Amino acid sequence: MxxxxxxxxxxxxxxxxxxxxVGGISVLQHIHALLPxxxxxxxxxxxxxxxxxxxxxxxxxxxxxxxxFLVNHHVKAIVVGCNTATAAAIDMMxxxxxxxxxxxxxxxxxxxxxxxxxxxxxxxTTGTLKSAQxxxxxxxxxxxxxIITQACVGLVECVERGELQADTTMQLIQQYCQPLLDxxxxxxxxxxxxxxxxxALIEQVVGEEVSLIDTGAAVARQLQKRLAMLNxxxxxxxxxxxxxxxxxxxxxxxxVIESLWRRPAVINLL
Ligand code: DGL
Numbered sequence: 053m054x055x056x057x058x059x060x061x062x063x064x065x066x067x068x069x070x071x072x073x074v075g076g077i078s079v080l081q082h083i084h085a086l087l088p089x090x091x092x093x094x095x096x097x098x099x100x101x102x103x104x105x106x107x108x109x110x111x112x113x114x115x116x117x118x119x120x121f122l123v124n125h126h127v128k129a130i131v132v133g134c135n136t137a138t139a140a141a142i143d144m145m146x147x148x149x150x151x152x153x154x155x156x157x158x159x160x161x162x163x164x165x166x167x168x169x170x171x172x173x174x175x176x177t178t179g180t181l182k183s184a185q186x187x188x189x190x191x192x193x194x195x196x197x198x199i200i201t202q203a204c205v206g207l208v209e210c211v212e213r214g215e216l217q218a219d220t221t222m223q224l225i226q227q228y229c230q231p232l233l234d235x236x237x238x239x240x241x242x243x244x245x246x247x248x249x250x251x252a253l254i255e256q257v258v259g260e261e262v263s264l265i266d267t268g269a270a271v272a273r274q275l276q277k278r279l280a281m282l283n284x285x286x287x288x289x290x291x292x293x294x295x296x297x298x299x300x301x302x303x304x305x306x307x308v309i310e311s312l313w314r315r316p317a318v319i320n321l322l
Contacts, residue, residue, distance in 0.1 A: 063286050066091035067275070068122030069131040072114075073101035073212045073300075075246030076133025077312045079156070082272035083131065084294060087285070091292040093125055094133075095322070096309065098300035102208040103136040104177025104244075111140035111179070119149055121297075121322070128284050131275055132156065133245050135176060139183035152278045157185060158243030159265045161193040166263055167239040170197045173232030175254075176243030178203040200235045204228045204244070211246040212300075214308035222253055229257045242266040249312055297322050 067090050069080050074096050084092060095118050097103075103111050115137055122130055129152040132138045132145070138155035145153050158180065163172045172194075180186055181201050190199060207228070210221040232240060240262055242248055248266050255264065279285045286292065296313075298305055299322040310317050 062128055063284055064091075064288070065126050065128040066093045066292075067129050067131065068093050068095065068119075068125065068127035069133045070095035070097065070118045070122070070137075071134040071245055072103035072137065073098040073208065073246070074308055074312055075208065075211060075244060075249070076131075077309070078245050078248040078266070079131065079133035079268045079271050080294070081313070082268040083275060084292075086272040086276055087292075089286050089288050089290065089292050091286070092294040093122065093127060094294065094296045095121065096296065096298040096300065098212055098298055098302070098305070100299075101212050102177065103134065103140075104179045104203070104205070104208060106179065108140040108179075108183075111137055112144050115141040115145055116148070119145060123149065123151070127151070129154065129275065129279060131271065133271070135243050135245065136179040139180050139185040152282060152284075154271060154275050154278060156245070156267050156271045157189060158241045159267045159270070160189045160199065160241060163239045163241045163265050164193045164197045166265065167197055169236060169238045171235060171237045171239075172197050172199050173229075173235070173237035173240040174199060174201045174243050175204050175228060175232075175240060175247060176201065177208065178205065180243055198235070200232050200237060202228050202231060204247070207250070208244065208246045211249050212308070213302070214304055214311060216249055216311075217253070221250060222257075225250060225253050225257050229254065233258060233262075237262065239263045239265060293318070295320065
């Protein structure tokens with residue numbers, strides 16, 4: 053276990069958030085909105101995106117490298133802003149690191165409760181849908197509803213390229229949402245943190261009668277709860293610095309991050 057000395061100023065330390073790429077910025081936005089005084093350090097592992105078609109062992113290796121980096125930057129907690137990485141690596145990470153680790157999973161439970169007609173669609177990566185963790189979610193919350201799953205191959209890459217409005221992105225969304233609409237889903241889970249960035253296109257395809265559910269806000273609340281319990285919430289009232297680290301080789305990496313974050317960003321290269 054990689055241990056971390058608890059220093060006197062534990063509360064002042066940053067919170068680390070990471071994803072296979074820029075998708076977790078959708079979670080970071082919720083965290084910054086709920087905990088504006090916290091310092092946040094975001095790692096976009098874009099060089100290795102997507103995680104969705106990687107083996108659990110490959111994803112675990114990426115998570116160890118990133119978590120080691122975050123621990124070396126003295127984070128007080130880690131948020132895995134990625135459903136695919138959570139499914140593949142959260143247990144291993146909790147065994148390995150002695151600090152709070154918050155993960156996320158597709159909102160099957162909330163969707164099953166929210167659905168009026170009992171038909172729920174789940175958009176996620178192949179890795180998430182194939183995972184034991186997702187099978188467990190279906191087992192626990194999917195019994196009284198019909199759940200239709202759809203892997204969205206290629207959609208993460210569209211968001212990574214910053215193509216939020218492109219025709220090719222729209223075509224993929226139509227292709228992936230149609231089977232859910234054909235089955236009559238009235239509630240659709242956005243089970244990957246990249247998808248909230250194309251929410252407007254998804255809404256255009258599924259129409260306003262269909263509810264879309266994502267877990268970014270719930271993850272931020274869970275983080276707040278854990279930090280409060282451990283007495284680790286920052287006791288400062290100035291706005292915390294948010295910095296980004298990326299290993300993206302794309303020429304437009306800065307532009308993509310800033311357009312998703314919706315303001316100028318401090319960006320470092322990994
Ligand atoms: N954003 C990710 C998720 O929530 C991972 C996408 C990927 O890299 O395949 O699952």
